Amino acid sequence: MNCVELIQNHVDYHASSYTSLSDKIWELAEPRFQEYQSSKLLQDYLADRGFSVRADLAGEKTAFIAEYGQGSPVIAFLGEFDALSGLSQQADDIKHNPLKEGACGHGCGHHLLGTGTLAAVCALKACMEENHLPGTIRFYGCPAEENAGGKAYLVRDGYFDDCDLALCWHPELVRRAVYGSSTANFRAFFTFHGTPAHAAIQPEQGRSALDAVELMNVGVNYMREHMIDAARIHYAVTNTGGIAPNVVQQEAQVLYAIRAPKVTQVKELYERVCNIAHGAALMTETSVDIRQVAAYSNLISNSVICDQIERHMEGLGPISYTEEELAYARRFQTAISEMDRKMMPENACAAFGREIAQEQLKLPIYTAIAYGNHHEDMKGSTDVGDVSWMIPTAQFNVPTFAAGTAFHAWQAVAQGKSSIAHKGMLYAAKIMALTACDFLLDPSLVDQAKKIFMEMLGGEVYPNPLPPECQPGIW
Ligand SMILES: [Zn+2]
Known part of the structure; x- marks a missing residue:
């Protein structure tokens, strides 16, 4: 046959x-x-x-x-x-x-x-x-x-x-x-660590991890003007640091997905996003852990x-x-x-x-x-x-x-x-x-x-x- x-x-x-x-x-x-x-x-x-x-x-x-x-x-x-x-x-x-x-x-x-x-x-x-x-x-x-x-x-x-x-x-x-x-696609968690404090009594002692997440997102959103049209960046805040507004948030986390036509382009954008995260940490006197969890070419x-x-x-x-x-x-x-x-x-x-x-x-x-x-x-x-x-x-x-x-x-x-x-x-x-x-x-x-x-x-x-x-x- x-x-x-x-x-x-x-x-x-x-x-x-x-x-x-x-x-x-x-x-x-x-x-x-x-x-x-x-x-x-x-x-x-x-x-x-x-x-x-x-x-x-x-x-x-x-x-x-x-x-x-x-x-x-x-x-x-x-x-x-x-x-x-x-x-x-x-x-x-x-x-x-x-x-x-x-x-x-x-x-x-x-x-x-x-x-x-x-x-x-x-x-x-x-x-x-x-x-x-x-x-x-x-x-x-x-x-x-x-x-x-x-x-x-x-x-x-x-x-x-x-x-x-x-x-x-x-x-x-x-x-x-x-x-x-x-499209190529990277995913990474950015976890910020701050200093908790009572938001009314000792705000000057606190350093907010949630502020860092927000500033990072603002930074990335400003970066959008300066990247290739075909790139896509999405994020989800996966930890807001709690639901109490009267506590300075000790920990907060955001998950990013970064896409572009080529994996080499995503690598470059990912490095820029990481730099923005470090910048947000510097501005807020917090620290950041970056954990990449997946990558698609x-x-x-x-x-x-x-x-x-x-x-x-x-x-x-x-x-x-x-x-x-x-x-x-x-x-x-x-x-x-x-x-x-x-x-x-x-x-x-x-x-x-x-x-x-x-x-x-x-x-x-x-x-x-x-x-x-x-x-x-x-x-x-x-x-x-x-x-x-x-x-x-x-x-x-x-x-x-x-x-x-x-x-x-x-x-x-x-x-x-x-x-x-x-x-x-x-x-x-x-x-x-x-x-x-x-x-x-x-x-x-x-x-x-x-x-x-x-x-x-x-x-x-x-x-x-x-x-x-x-x-x-x-x-
Ligand atoms: Zn499928």
């Missing part, structure tokens, strides 16, 4: 075990660095299918690598499985209805992401065995994509050093290979891999849906917020171009391929970016939700166990395995991907954004 048929048949034959696995991970809904059961489910499945598994990597208990094959090329498949806090939601319900108030939910589809990637490596292993293909395939169980950038620690500790290329996918609203980039896409992905998307054609599935998606479109609905035409034009967007907007689930030439860079961040600075990397999207659905929202959680989500996941598995298979069959493609990769880097090397003292953790 040829590779294309074998891979497709393998995914289809095992479809029900993959859908029940992704449903289980949806139900577990474990957040960053606490994905113990989700990680174990994926590890056990891959071990049962003949992969050698090593876990607890780079200080991340829930990280693992499952490997099959030998020699080169070494292809990395990136799987995620973390949920988001506060997004608990009943499946299939178009009303906001938490399963458990305050619990987590899979609002970014990472239960599909991890399981679809697992299905891809299983199908590719079967194909390698049948056709005696050389090479090594590795499923990287990557924890804490959300808010902690788990992959950056795996990169820092060298787990990708001997890889030739990496593939990943993400549940989405459109079918596309991601030719664009994403920008995504460097690889057009050689993306071209292969697009070719397979064209070859497989669009996903077909039943009348029931289309009705389900239409029902969920009634739950889209007014703001998201208003954005739909603009987003569809950005993805498909004006002409195709007009047709696609009539459908409850988008079916067309969003070709590379329409792409804008992503405003958000992903830790896939860190891998992409090390080896040629490509990411692609497959529709898993009704058109217009917002991510990191209960509407996405509610659709996570639908047959639309399952179909998208299985489709992604096929595209991923077929693309990787091209690189196993033709080593010159690996060389081409590496050549483009070097051109994209333009002489730069990975500017490891994590200081040595920065460890994976829940904060």
Whole structure:
């Protein structure tokens, strides 16, 4: 049997075990660095299918690598499985209805992401065995994509050093290979320590940590005029020092997120923000502790891999849906917020171009391929970016939700166990395995991907954004 048929048949034959696995991970809904059961489910499945598994990597208990094959090329498949806090939601319900108030939910589809990637490596292993293909395939169980950038620690500790290329996918609203980039993003806590005092009796003795937080924020807000337009700086005051106005606050804390198109630009802005924090401490006679807790690098896409992905998307054609599935998606479109609905035409034009967007907007689930030439860079961040600075990397999207659905929202959680989500996941598995298979069959493609990769880097090397003292953790 040829590779294309074998891979497709393998995914289809095992479809029900993959859908029940992704449903289980949806139900577990474990957040960053606490994905113990989700990680174990994926590890056990891959071990049962003949992969050698090593876990607890780079200080991340829930990280693992499952490997099959030998020699080169070494292809990395990136799987995620973390949920988001506060997004608990009943499946299939178009009303906001938490399963458990305050619990987590899979609002970014990472239960599909991890399981679809697992299905891809299983199908590719079967194909390698049948056709005696050389090479090594590795499923990287990557924890804490959300808010902690788990992959950056795996990169820092060298787990990708001997890889030739990496593939990943993400549940989405459109079918596309991601030719664009994403923003780099640092997160850091600034904790100020002052001297407490009664605010009326001995104010002259006190030195306010809250004053320092406020002055730091003022300083950063003045800095905005003098930074590149594409940068974004957000902050949240995480400790005001208490609720008593008649006490000079001894401790106060602010969490900053700093984004820019390139990790080198974020590094520079971060240093300026740190200087402002030191300035605020000096002004208020307080001290400041700075603790960086996460860093995401920008995504460097690889057009050689993306071209292969697009070719397979064209070859497989669009996903077909039943009348029931289309009705389900239409029902969920009634739950889209007014703001998201208003954005739909603009987003569809950005993805498909004006002409195709007009047709696609009539459908409850988008079916067309969003070709590379329409792409804008992503405003958000992903830790896939860190891998992409090390080896040629490509990411692609497959529709898993009704058109217009917002991510990191209960509407996405509610659709996570639908047959639309399952179909998208299985489709992604096929595209991923077929693309990787091209690189196993033709080593010159690996060389081409590496050549483009070097051109994209333009002489730069990975500017490891994590200081040595920065460890994976829940904060
Ligand atoms: Zn995500």
